[in-house]
Amino acid sequence: MIGVLALQGGFIEHINTLNKLGIDSFEIRKLSDLENKQIDGLILPGGESTVIGKLLRETGLFAPIKEMIDSGVPVFGTCAGMILLANKLENDPSVYFGAIDITVKRNAFGRQLGSFHTVEEFQSIGSVPMTFIRAPYISEASDVVEILAASKGNIVAARQRNVLVTSFHPELTGDLSVHKYFLSQVCGKT
Ligand code: GLN
Numbered sequence: 001m002i003g004v005l006a007l008q009g010g011f012i013e014h015i016n017t018l019n020k021l022g023i024d025s026f027e028i029r030k031l032s033d034l035e036n037k038q039i040d041g042l043i044l045p046g047g048e049s050t051v052i053g054k055l056l057r058e059t060g061l062f063a064p065i066k067e068m069i070d071s072g073v074p075v076f077g078t079c080a081g082m083i084l085l086a087n088k089l090e091n092d093p094s095v096y097f098g099a100i101d102i103t104v105k106r107n108a109f110g111r112q113l114g115s116f117h118t119v120e121e122f123q124s125i126g127s128v129p130m131t132f133i134r135a136p137y138i139s140e141a142s143d144v145v146e147i148l149a150a151s152k153g154n155i156v157a158a159r160q161r162n163v164l165v166t167s168f169h170p171e172l173t174g175d176l177s178v179h180k181y182f183l184s185q186v187c188g189k190t
Helices: 011-020 049-059 062-071 078-087 177-186
Strands: 002-005 026-028 043-044 075-078 086-089 099-107 115-122 126-133 135-139 146-151 156-161 163-166
Touching: 002 011, 011 026, 011 043, 011 156, 043 078, 049 062, 049 078, 062 146, 075 099, 075 177, 078 086, 078 099, 078 126, 078 146, 078 163, 099 156, 099 163, 115 146, 115 177, 126 146, 126 177, 135 146
Parallel strands: 002 026, 002 043, 043 075, 075 163, 086 099
Antiparallel strands: 099 135, 115 126, 135 156, 146 156, 156 163
C-alpha cells in the first residue's frame, strides 16, 4: 500500500490518481495511521512546506517517516513534498528530511510565472504535461542524483535511489505516467 501524507495540501488528488491506477493507498494524519500497515511507498504532496513541516513535528510523524525514508522506503515528493525531501534550500535555512542531494529554491519561477502549465520531456517516459503552482526548482544537484526533467532551463524532476521529486503536480493533470513511473521504477511494482 502507498501511504499519502495528509496533513495539508493536495493529498486527495494523489489518492485519486492512485485509485485510477488500481493501487491501494491510505492517508497518514497521525502516528497510529502507520500501525499494522504494509507500506510499499510514500507520497508527500504539494501544499505549504512550512505548514507541513510544522505539522510533521507536532504530530510526531517526522521521526518515523524520516526513518522509513532513510531505510529505503520509496518516496515521491511533489512541489512542497520536494522541498521537504531536499538536502538544502537556497532561500530558506530549513532542512526537513534531507533525503536527496539537491538544493531547492522555493517559489522559484517568480511572480509572473507563479502558476503555469507546459509539456516537457521526462527521462524514459517522453512528453509529460506539467502544472506548476508557486513551484520550487532544483538549482543544484550532485552527481549521485539522476536528472529526469527540466523546464525553462531549470531542473524540475530528479531521483536519487528511493527518492523521486518533481517541482510540478502530475496529480493535477490527469496524466498518470509519472505516478506509473514511481510505482514501477522506484517501488518496483509491475
Ligand atoms: N511554495 C510552496 C512552498 O514553498 C510550494 C507550492 C506547492 O506545493 N504548490 O511550500
